[in-house]
Amino acid sequence: MTDTVVPLRGPLRLVAQSVPLAPSVLDDVPLTHLLPADRALAWVRDGDGIVGWGEAARIETSGDDRFTDAGAWWREVSAHCVVRDKVGVPGSGLVAFGSFAFADDSGRTRGRAGGSSVLVVPRVVVGRRGATTWVTTINESALAPTPRVAPTDEPASPEGVVFTDGSTSGAQWETIVSDAVRRIEAGDLDKVVLARDLVADLAAPLDVRAPLRRLAAAYPNCWTFHVDNLFGATPEMLVRRERGLVTSRVLAGTIRRTGDDARDLALAGSLARSSKDLEEHEYAVRSVADALEPYCSSTNVPEAPFVLHLPNVMHLATDVAGVVDAEHESATSLDLAAALHPSAAVGGTPRSTALELIAEIEHLDRGRYAAPVGWIDADGDGEWGIALRSAEYDGSRVRLFAGCGIVADSSPEAELAESQAKLVPVRDALTG
Numbered sequence: 001m002t003d004t005v006v007p008l009r010g011p012l013r014l015v016a017q018s019v020p021l022a023p024s025v026l027d028d029v030p031l032t033h034l035l036p037a038d039r040a041l042a043w044v045r046d047g048d049g050i051v052g053w054g055e056a057a058r059i060e061t062s063g064d065d066r067f068t069d070a071g072a073w074w075r076e077v078s079a080h081c082v083v084r085d086k087v088g089v090p091g092s093g094l095v096a097f098g099s100f101a102f103a104d105d106s107g108r109t110r111g112r113a114g115g116s117s118v119l120v121v122p123r124v125v126v127g128r129r130g131a132t133t134w135v136t137t138i139n140e141s142a143l144a145p146t147p148r149v150a151p152t153d154e155p156a157s158p159e160g161v162v163f164t165d166g167s168t169s170g171a172q173w174e175t176i177v178s179d180a181v182r183r184i185e186a187g188d189l190d191k192v193v194l195a196r197d198l199v200a201d202l203a204a205p206l207d208v209r210a211p212l213r214r215l216a217a218a219y220p221n222c223w224t225f226h227v228d229n230l231f232g233a234t235p236e237m238l239v240r241r242e243r244g245l246v247t248s249r250v251l252a253g254t255i256r257r258t259g260d261d262a263r264d265l266a267l268a269g270s271l272a273r274s275s276k277d278l279e280e281h282e283y284a285v286r287s288v289a290d291a292l293e294p295y296c297s298s299t300n301v302p303e304a305p306f307v308l309h310l311p312n313v314m315h316l317a318t319d320v321a322g323v324v325d326a327e328h329e330s331a332t333s334l335d336l337a338a339a340l341h342p343s344a345a346v347g348g349t350p351r352s353t354a355l356e357l358i359a360e361i362e363h364l365d366r367g368r369y370a371a372p373v374g375w376i377d378a379d380g381d382g383e384w385g386i387a388l389r390s391a392e393y394d395g396s397r398v399r400l401f402a403g404c405g406i407v408a409d410s411s412p413e414a415e416l417a418e419s420q421a422k423l424v425p426v427r428d429a430l431t432g
């Protein structure tokens with residue numbers, strides 16, 4: 001079921017132009033500092049990335065066809081777009097930012113008009129990749145003048161933030177985790193990822209640029225994003241496609257940081273040896289490698305994970321890589337994201353049993369949490385992260401999400417503490 005918000009009177013004919021900017025023009029200003037308050041879009045990591053604003057076109061989709069409908073629309077829009085790209089890097093030229101619902105039936109209960117998955121083509125994009133900075137303008141029918149790009153005013157920080165339980169209390173969630181452990185012990189499944197939410201009420205509507213700036217500064221090795229009221233800083237890359245090379249960063253297995261470097265180092269060592277975490281991790285890596293293999297002539301799956309250090313937690317991490325084979329050359333980054341979602345890092349193993357269990361016991365509409373968020377260009381290249389360490393907002397109400405992989409050895413109390421640690425990035429970004 002597809003609901004096209006910009007009606008297509010015949011094919012939509014966009015004109016996109018990318019021009020390089022002299023590095024001195026922005027003088028190392030973070031990309032998030034360029035965003036206007038209205039319709040801001042962001043995908044940044046360690047200073048690089050793309051930000052956008054305005055809207056040249058959009059599509060909203062829902063249901064089990066949400067990826068294929070959006071993908072077909074994007075092929076059509078790309079095919080009819082005149083692109084003048086004087087930069088020539090992934091992310092220059094025509095791009096769309098996107099965010100998808102976790103579940104086939106998600107969004108229906110949230111009362112949003114249209115679907116809950118979206119691709120947005122901005123009017124202006126500013127990108128940075130190493131020493132290259134560029135600006136793209138996208139317009140209907142005719143070339144738009146290149147705007148002057150400059151830092152915007154400091155956004156207002158959220159005030160009067162009050163946190164309350166989301167759909168379950170911490171204690172109720174521990175009971176849900178115990179139920180899942182029992183199902184795993186009974187042999188119904190190997191792993192399930194269970195999530196919970198936390199509500200933040202603010203004194204005034206959120207200016208998302210404030211938490212975005214904080215997240216990008218505090219979590220430089222995560223991808224800080226904002227698409228249509230979903231924002232966060234995720235450490236997990238579901239899939240990146242760049243000229244035939246596919247990469248994915250798989251995370252699963254977590255330990256909280258203590259703030260004491262020597263202790264954290266020892267904890268990192270114990271994480272790398274923990275059979276519970278290694279087992280949980282292996283399921284996640286397998287699910288990604290198995291889903292990528294049909295598209296690739298070769299894949300590289302490292303034998304052992306490394307430990308990814310974030311300010312709040314450490315994760316077991318594996319970078320999987322593959323080369324797209326000739327038969328699947330036309331598979332876009334979005335096609336690949338659709339094939340991979342939901343990986344066992346956010347669903348479980350076996351996938352269908354885990355998804356059924358989530359629907360039965362989690363008591364949460366995940367919305368777009370834990371689902372693909374990112375961008376795609378006219379060649380189909382792009383990056384789709386998993387929307388973790390994230391929140392959705394509507395005016396002054398923000399819903400934060402966090403989840404944990406549950407296996408036979410999981411303890412409900414430890415999982416609750418882990419979920420709290422995973423809420424820290426957005427919590428801190430709201431409270432400063």
Ligand SMILES: C=C(O[C@@H]1C=C(C(=O)O)C=C[C@H]1O)C(=O)O
Nearest residue numbers: 251253254345388402403404405
């Ligand atoms: C589900 C989340 O994180 C996922 C679960 C992890 C785990 O259980 O160890 C680790 C990283 C993510 O793949 C989340 O942050 O909400």
